[in-house]
Structures are given as structure tokens and as C-alpha cells.
Amino acid sequence: MFYIVLLFAAAALLSGGCRSANVNKHMKLLEIDNNIGFNLQSRQASRKFLTLMKKPNPMTVNPTGAPLELTCDAVGAPAPSVHWFKNDAPIYEHDLESNEVIDANPTSLARVTSTLLVPRTEGKVEYSCVVVAGSNTLRASTIVYSTNGSTDFAERSKLTPLAPRILVTYKVFVDSIGNNVVLPCRVKGHPRPKIAWRDNGGRPVGRDPRMKVLRSGELVISSLRWSDMGEFICHATNMFGSQLAKTFVYPARAE
Template identity: 25%
Template sequence: ASIIILNQYMFLLRDDFRQNPQDVVVAVGETASFECQPPRGHPEPTVFWRRDKTQLDLKDDRIMVRGGKLTISNTKKSDTGIYVCVASNMVGERESEKAQLSVYERPAFMQRPVNQVVLVDESVEFRCQVHGDPPPALRWKKEDVDVPRGRYDREDSLLRIKKASVSDQGTFTCVAENRVGKAEASAYLTIREAPQFVVRPRDQIVAQGRTATFPCVTRGKPQPTVFWQREGSKDLLFPNQPAQGDDRVSVSVNGELTISSVQRSDAGYYICQALTVAGSIMAKAQLEVADASKGRPPPIIRQGPSNQTQALGGVSVLRCQASGDPEPTVTWRKNGANLLGLDPRFSLLEHGSLQIQNTRLSDSGLYTCVATSSSGETSWSAYLDVKASLPSSDSTDLMDFMSHNTTALPGPPSKPEVTDVTKSSISLSWEPGPEAGSPVSSYVIEAFGYVCDLCPRATLSDPNFHGNSRCTGSLWGIQASQGGFKQNKSAM
């Protein structure tokens, strides 16, 4: 402390400030404040401030000193410096400890990422340039999650995706951050996938008067628009819009072309086309119109699906192998509705079997394998039951469950014998085959052929404990098979 005695008056100024100013960090435009409490003295010392050893100019409207508090509003970069609080009276001056004012700049974008649209497997780049003081750190987010290393290339202000996939679609955000602030700029990436065929239309031979069906299932992003055109015609056939002047021809919402009551004039090539902003594809199939079936048997399903119980999330395979002349086309229905192409989890295997991946509870239902040719149509159905959980391995119910739920097919009957042939009936007997996993519930008898002296111009229906036989027209042969869900839709 310093003391001066003058004319019997004592003047005093102590050395230590009761409160020293502290360092302050602000962003440009913010308000900075310093506070100090000067040392005690007599008379009470006055306070002023110095920046970098120069007294502050109070003519600047942004600067205000009230007591020991200094306030600088709307700070500028030029306000950066070392500030000292000075206390003064008749004894002298005292300086506080030094305090640093740092005026930084918040991150600001010089270049923002922009929305982009690319095709699958194309490369894409997002650019993001910022300035600020101190220089901001950059990072990238996708849907509020930091982008993983390895999947994306990051070089300073650049984000690069070498081969875009459908899963890359979404919002990408550039985040810039420093000591005084954070800024974000976002852009949306749209992925387009060129149309692809899931199920192509196939050439068909259809008898006059029957129905021809050409499936055409596609996928893409966005979902393709599917339409049909007959080769040589300018008319376009769109879903749910009947052909002009011919209500026999229609296209379903799934892209399936149906021609009912086929006529010889319908023969020709039909073109399925799928179109999106990402491209277009087409596939052509030929329709041959044959004479009404001349006694040829309908397709035979040699191995049909069997009832199954499947665990949730599993893989189910419903078997279907068909043969015939001409070779039949195999399609599938669920609860009577055409199935393939509606869900990518469903796929048709090489020989006509249906595979369902990642099964869901909603997959439960009646599945029908349909074998179609110009000589007729044959179907075989089975029920799939998807359970949320199956019995555990230590459950006493497991063996009972296994005994009633097996994909093993029953063996075919053997040694058929025909007796008691009359003009209106026959008796048929056979030896049952192995039951495999469960008791045989019923037998189905099919009759077809060229000459039928047994039932001329008549329909035979003769149910008994063996099964039910029906014949319209002529009898060529009889086939017996096991399984309660097989049926022949052709009346011969």
C-alpha cells in the first residue's frame, strides 16, 4: 500500500485488486464483459481500462464502463487484445492482472452440399467448404448418425460414395464446429434403380377358347410403370384399362396380361415394357393358338406342396414339379391371388418350387401351385402356418409336434387294379404307399384320354371310400395319388 500525508490529510491506495478480470472468448457480434474490483483507497480510486497498453476510447458507442465493469457490445475482430483494469487516485495507479479477449468467427459455409440423384452403382460426391476462426472441424452425418469409416471416403471437405446402393438414399449433413459455434448444411441423396425383370413373360401355346396369362413382374426405384403392346399395333395396354374394342384383353395392377377366350387372331408377339426415369426395359413373348385340346391330358404335378408349419423368420420351400406335353408353365397363388413379384422374399426356384425367405406371420395361408399348358390346367394346394415360436428342444410336445409337421411326402399308391367295368362305372383298387410323417387323409383320382366307351356323352361322378372320380367326354387312363389338396381343373 502507498500512503501520502498532505496538510494533515492522509491519502491511501492499496496494492491488491479485490477482483481481477478473467479471460473472455466470444464470437464476432457477441457482447464481451470484464469485471474488476479495485483495491481499497482514500479517496476511493477511479477505474478506467487499457487495451494493449492504450487507454480505451469511450467515444466508441460500443464501449461502456460502469464502476469496475467493462462491456463491449457487437464485438469485432479488432477488439481482440490484452485488457487491464486501472485504479487511480492522488496516491497513484494500480493495474490489475492481464485478461485476454479473444474474438472468434463462427463457422460459415462457403459451399454447401446440394441434392443429388444417381443410379445404383454410380459414384457421388458431396462438397462442403467452410471458414471460421479458429478453423472449424468437419464431420459428416447420415440421418443424424456419423457416417462409418470405410463405407464412405472422406477427404477434408469432400464426402465420396464410390458405388451407391439403394440403402445410401437419405439425408447427408455436413457439420462444422469450432470453439464459438456449430453450423450444419444438409443435402438429400436420391437413388434410382433401373428397371429389372423379376418374372419375365414366357412363350405360350394356348388352345382356342382358353385363357392366356402372361406374367410380367418388375422392380426398380421408383417402381416402374408397366404396360403391354402387341407387336405391330400402336395401342398401349395399361393396368386396369381395358383394350379399346376388346374387353377380352386386360392388364392387372401387377402387370399381368390376360387374354380370355383366346382366338386364332390373337396369335402373335406381345411386348411387356417397364419404364422409369432411370431407364426402360422390354421383354417379348409369343402366343401360339392351338386347336381345342384333342384329348391330350392336362399337365401332371408329379410332386406338389405339402402342409407346413414354419417358425417366424425361417425359410420355407413349397415343392412343385410338373410335366406334360406341351411343357407346362408353373405359377403360384396365395389364397387365390397371384403371388410372385409382389414381395422380393418370394422366389420361383428352377423346377417350379416356391421359396419364402424370412417368413412372417402374414405369410400363413393356402398356397396353390398351378401348372398350365394348352391342354389344360392342374393345381395342387397346401397350407403354410407360420408360428411366432415352436416348441423348445426339451419340450415334451416336441416329438408330437414333429410327428404332425413334416415336409416328407407320402409314398405313391401302387398296383392299381380295374374291375367291374360297366357302361357307366368302374371299380378301382390299389395298395397304399408309405404314410411318411402323417396319416394319409384322402386319395384323388384323375381320368382323361381319347376314347371313352364307359361314359359316352356323359359325366361320371362316383365317390366312395377310395376317392372321387369324374369323367366328362372320353376315358384314356386313370391316375391315383395321395394328398388331400390336389385337384384337376380340366374336364376331359
């Protein structure tokens, strides 16, 4: 799939000014820097690429000792996955939702956002996000300094109220018509948040047998159709609050 052609032709393929404007707005989220854009002039390069749009600051000072949020935001083809590390060790003490490990179709393209909730730490700790898209890998690290005592945030969050926090989501997702796709909505909270999705028409997912919500929060869409184009909304709620995330889905015509 020639993604440069796809992205610039998206609006032209649609009828109706409002719908065209909506596509243009969301495709801008797939902004690519000049170097990547230059590399995409070749057909093969357009198939696989990866760039970081946002990464943690190289150094973070946390004098209060309060939990931090670290975020990595990336665009890639195929759709990127994000993995977090603490001092080069994979982070498993937090909920698995903090590590995005969805297998992506090789024809997919997406902008993914992944957030890590960092516990209070003592002294100096390095946190890294590793972003993978096909054979491409990028890494961004930050050193977190804290002057207060440590607290096990993962254990404490199981006992104290925590409003839902959506940790992993796609902002925009592109894939070929006919493919089975998975849209992430990884959530942390206590009590465990309930996750509900609405489709591109604002209807609760469940009426269409092609769509189902997994216990982990992902939305599975079988046999992607042109009519699936639009915003899908993940809504996470518990008794202490709610949060929603939107993913714009663009079904692309196969070559």
C-alpha cells in the first residue's frame, strides 16, 4: 500500500465537505518530519517507517515523590507497539496494560500513545520506552530523580481509589479493507474500570457481530469495511471517574 498516496488522497476519495474535513483533521495526526517524508518517496520505504512524535524529557526531577506519568507517542508502519523498561528491565510490576504488545498487520499504519504511571522512587532511576514497528526500533529514556522515600505504587493502587487512566490507544489507525484489526484501549484503575466502545456512528459496540470488546479493553473488528471509516470511542469508567479516548479508523483500499 502506497501510504503517501493514501494520506494525501484520503479527502479526495470522500464525498461531502464535512466528512472530508473530518478526515483531513485526523490525518494531520500522522504528521511526519521532512526526513521521513523524503524517505517515503520510494514505494518500498513507504511500507515501513517509524518516528517518535513525543518522548519523555531526558531528565525529570520529582521532589514531591508523587507518581509521574511518562508518555511516548509514535507514528509507524506497521502500527507500532510500545514497551517500557526500568533500568533496562522490562516493567511487569505494573498492570500489563502499561505495555502495548498488540500484533499489527504488516499493511497497517498508526499513531500510538502509551503512558507509564511511575511510582515514587528513591534516588536515580532510568525509565525507557522502546517503540517497535516491523524491523524498526526506537528508544527514548529519561532519568527520574526523587528525594523522598519510595512507595510501591502498583500495590498501593490495588487498595486505594484510582479513577480510570487510559494508558495505550491509537489516535489514528489505517489498514486494508478486509483485514481483521485490533484497536487498543489499555486502562488502569481501582476498582477495575468497565470498558465500553462506541462505533463510528456513536452506537454501542455489540450490535455488529464483526465487532467485540476483549476483557483487556481492545476492540476487535473482523473484516474491516469502507463503511467502518470514522471515530471509534473507548470509554472507561469506575465509581471514581471516567475517561475516554478516540481512534479514527481509515479503511484503505487494497493494492
